[in-house]
Amino acid sequence: DTEVTQTPKHLVMGMTNKKSLKCEQHMGHRAMYWYKQKAKKPPELMFVYSYEKLSINESVPSRFSPECPNSSLLNLHLHALQPEDSALYLCASSTWTGGGEKLFFGSGTQLSVL
Amino acid sequence: QKEVEQNSGPLSVPEGAIASLNCTYSDRGSQSFFWYRQYSGKSPELIMFIYSNGDKEDGRFTAQLNKASQYVSLLIRDSQPSDSATYLCAVYSGGYQKVTFGIGTKLQVIP
Numbered sequence: 001d002t003e004v005t006q007t008p009k010h011l012v013m014g015m016t017n018k019k020s021l022k023c024e025q026h027m028g029h030r031a032m033y034w035y036k037q038k039a040k041k042p043p044e045l046m047f048v049y050s051y052e053k054l055s056i057n058e059s060v061p062s063r064f065s066p067e068c069p070n071s072s073l074l075n076l077h078l079h080a081l082q083p084e085d086s087a088l089y090l091c092a093s094s095t096w097t098g099g100g101e102k103l104f105f106g107s108g109t110q111l112s113v114l
Numbered sequence: 115q116k117e118v119e120q121n122s123g124p125l126s127v128p129e130g131a132i133a134s135l136n137c138t139y140s141d142r143g144s145q146s147f148f149w150y151r152q153y154s155g156k157s158p159e160l161i162m163f164i165y166s167n168g169d170k171e172d173g174r175f176t177a178q179l180n181k182a183s184q185y186v187s188l189l190i191r192d193s194q195p196s197d198s199a200t201y202l203c204a205v206y207s208g209g210y211q212k213v214t215f216g217i218g219t220k221l222q223v224i225p
Contacts, residue, residue, distance in 0.1 A: 040122075042202060042215035043158065056212060090157055099165030100146030100206030101213060105157040 006091050006106035014114050015081060021109050023074040023091030031055075031101065032074040034066060035090040037108075043090055049074060081113045116141040118205050120216035128224050133190040135219050137203030140184070147179060147186045148204040152218065158202055162188060193223045 004025045013019050023032065031050045035043035048056035049068040057066075063085075065077040074091055089109045094101040117140040127133045137147075146165035150158035164170045164177040164186065176189040186205075190197055203216040 042217050045212065048212070088157075097146065097163060097165075100148070100163070102148070102160055102163060103150075103158075103204075103213060104160070108157045 004091055004093055004104050004106035006109055008109060009107065010110050010112075012112045012114065013078065013081065015083070017081075018077070018079045020078065021076040021089055021091075021111075023076075023106055024072055025093040025104070026072055027093060027095070027104070028071075029093035029095050029104070030071065031094045032068065033090075033092040033094070033103070034064075034074070034076050035092060035105075037088045037090055047076075078111075081111075083113050086111055086113045116144075116205070116207055116214050118203055118214050118216035120203050120219050122217050123220040124222045125219055126222045126224055127193050129193060129195060131193050133193045133197065133221055133223070135188040135190075135201050135203075135221065137186045137188075137216055138184055139186070139203075139205045139214075141205070141207045142181075142184065144181075144184075144205045144207045146206045147177070148206070148213070149175075149177060149188045150202040150204060150215075152200045152202060154199075190221075193221075195223045195225050197221060198223050 007022045034046040037043045046060045047066040052068045067075040091106040092103045094103050119138045149162040152158045162177040164179045170177045174191045178187045200218040200220045202218040204213045
């Protein structure tokens with residue numbers, strides 16, 4: 001199994017809603033990531049979990065709350081988002097190549113905030 | 115601030131030609147370099163990685179690295195319309211699992 005599975009694929013939410021994005025991998029990778037990507041822009045790193053502990057938080061607003069329940073699962077809890085948060089949210093896991101981290105991305109969640 | 119620079123394109127090549135995609139990076143301590151392909155509306159997919167100076171070939175793809183010039187490139191031989199996508203250059207500079215992406219070059223292969 002070489003997949004990173006993300007749900008849902010599409011999400012529309014109002015600014016007062018609470019929702020969660022889910023990500024799962026069964027490749028035994030010990031690092032998992034959340035990236036945000038806007039149209040015609042590169043992915044921007046939000047959070048990194050390494051061995052189920054948060055290792056990087058790229059100064060993301062508190063309306064985004066990550067959670068890593070175990071080594072295979074990663075969640076991103078959303079609350080009181082703004083329209084400018086509309087983007088493609090990508091989950092990834094990684095394995096060490098000997099020279100760097102190879103990232104494997106899920107198919108993403110296209111989020112629209114109304 | 116670690117930067118990865120790419121020309122956003124579009125780069126148009128005829129079918130069967132060689133497509134050459136280029137990337138420069140600012141951090142001399144960068145250790146490894148990756149090329150991801152991203153089709154419109156899809157997620158990035160790793161196609162090549164390299165961390166030693168020189169060339170690395172995989173099928174129709176060749177990655178080239180010149181650390182002295184801080185330059186990495188991707189050559190696609192016998193380009194096909196299915197190669198039309200955005201190609202993201204990504205650089206790992208050590209530290210804690212942090213990869214920096216360039217803006218990506220949009221490649222169009224014309225039949």
